[in-house]
Amino acid sequence: MTDIVYLNGEFIAKEHAKISVLDRGFLFADGVYEVIPVYRKTPFRSKQHLTRLFDSLKKIDLPSPFDEQRWLDLIDEVVALNVEHLGENQSIYLQVTRGSEPYRQHQVMAKPKPSVLIMSSTLKDSAQTLTPQRATLMEDIRWLHCDIKSIALLANTLLINRAKAQGFDEAILYRDNELTEGASSNVFVVKSDKIYTPPKSQFILGGITRDLIIELCLQHGLEVYQQRIHIEELPEADEIWICSSTREISPIVAIDDKIIGSGEIGPLTTRISSALQDFKSQLL
Numbered sequence: 001m002t003d004i005v006y007l008n009g010e011f012i013a014k015e016h017a018k019i020s021v022l023d024r025g026f027l028f029a030d031g032v033y034e035v036i037p038v039y040r041k042t043p044f045r046s047k048q049h050l051t052r053l054f055d056s057l058k059k060i061d062l063p064s065p066f067d068e069q070r071w072l073d074l075i076d077e078v079v080a081l082n083v084e085h086l087g088e089n090q091s092i093y094l095q096v097t098r099g100s101e102p103y104r105q106h107q108v109m110a111k112p113k114p115s116v117l118i119m120s121s122t123l124k125d126s127a128q129t130l131t132p133q134r135a136t137l138m139e140d141i142r143w144l145h146c147d148i149k150s151i152a153l154l155a156n157t158l159l160i161n162r163a164k165a166q167g168f169d170e171a172i173l174y175r176d177n178e179l180t181e182g183a184s185s186n187v188f189v190v191k192s193d194k195i196y197t198p199p200k201s202q203f204i205l206g207g208i209t210r211d212l213i214i215e216l217c218l219q220h221g222l223e224v225y226q227q228r229i230h231i232e233e234l235p236e237a238d239e240i241w242i243c244s245s246t247r248e249i250s251p252i253v254a255i256d257d258k259i260i261g262s263g264e265i266g267p268l269t270t271r272i273s274s275a276l277q278d279f280k281s282q283l284l
């Protein structure tokens, strides 16, 4: 069975979905995106993801082509159309670009019609087992608006490819010697039973999983601080984990050649991860 995607008003087979070479997303990476996990056919934290989508769109001066309910309906439709072959756990990818114009030019001339793509893939419900990962520290070479979930991901892809080529699972990034985030994840650091993560700013994407983890830490009476973290503090951490919507929580047991804590999955990582699983199962 072939994947069905939504593209500009149509539900069509993925191999037939075509976009103009003049689309500003293709030419300039002029667009934004979201990735929403779907468990048992239900999009998880969809309102939060759509709020972030609206925020990203606003920050690039592009009105949303749909209201929240229309987005939710389209997402449900894509999930339903693919459920037989992708299963009930899916990862929805949606992107909005500024659309196409008659010829390539930086300046937007007319009022182009946004292009909208929604597609899905199978989601591995990975969090049942925590997999220890190794990260490498790299300078954050991205632009200064990382809070926008932009489709311009050249820096992120260069960083993760270079990390992977050296045998690491993730690149953990720093700017001016301060931790920002992972190439496609947020980072949490545990020291003496306190949990730290960099504050929201233009230097990081405000992760939906990051927000949920902070909520869960507070519910569980854990001390969590959103504050700047110097990279020299990282080797001294007891535990480090990264998080994202599709990977949930991944323990980082080493950064470059430095073992973090005991080198094993730490107790707070395990605790937060099970709190996240409990939270999910209560909703489903």
Ligand SMILES: Cc1ncc(COP(=O)(O)O)c(C=O)c1O
Residues within 6 Å of the ligand: 035, 181, 182, 183, 184, 185, 186, 204, 205, 206, 207, 208, 209, 210, 243, 244, 245, 246
């Ligand atoms: C740069 C970056 N930071 C953080 C995240 C985590 O965000 P979320 O938890 O919303 O998936 C992602 C997810 O793709 C990301 O690309």
